[in-house]
Amino acid sequence: MVTRGTRARxxxxxxxxxxxxxxxxGVPxxxxxxxxxxxxxxxxxxKLVAAAFGMTAERVMIYLADRVDPGRLPAGWAE
Incomplete structure (x- = not known):
């Protein structure tokens, strides 16, 4: 985010x-x-996201904890 104070720094x-x-x-x-x-x-x-944001790969993996890739599920489970 660029502000008047950060635009030159x-x-x-x-x-x-x-x-x-x-x-x-109302959004923190x-x-x-x-x-x-x-x-x-x-x-x-x-890993690319971790490098871009200066985070560890382990820390970024937290954001995958509640997601299942439908392509990895057996046929019939993704519906």
């Missing part, structure tokens, strides 16, 4: 700023990040 927007922007929608920054990570981990290689 390489530092990220502060959590306080992001919280303030998201307050009207953590939920926004989690939703984004779940989508990326489920559509890309989790």
């Amino acid at each position: 390489t530092t990220p927007a502060s959590v306080a700023y992001v919280s303030h922007v998201l307050d009207p929608g 920054p953590r939920m926004l990040r989690s939703t984004r990570l779940v989508d990326l981990v489920n559509t890309m290689d989790p």
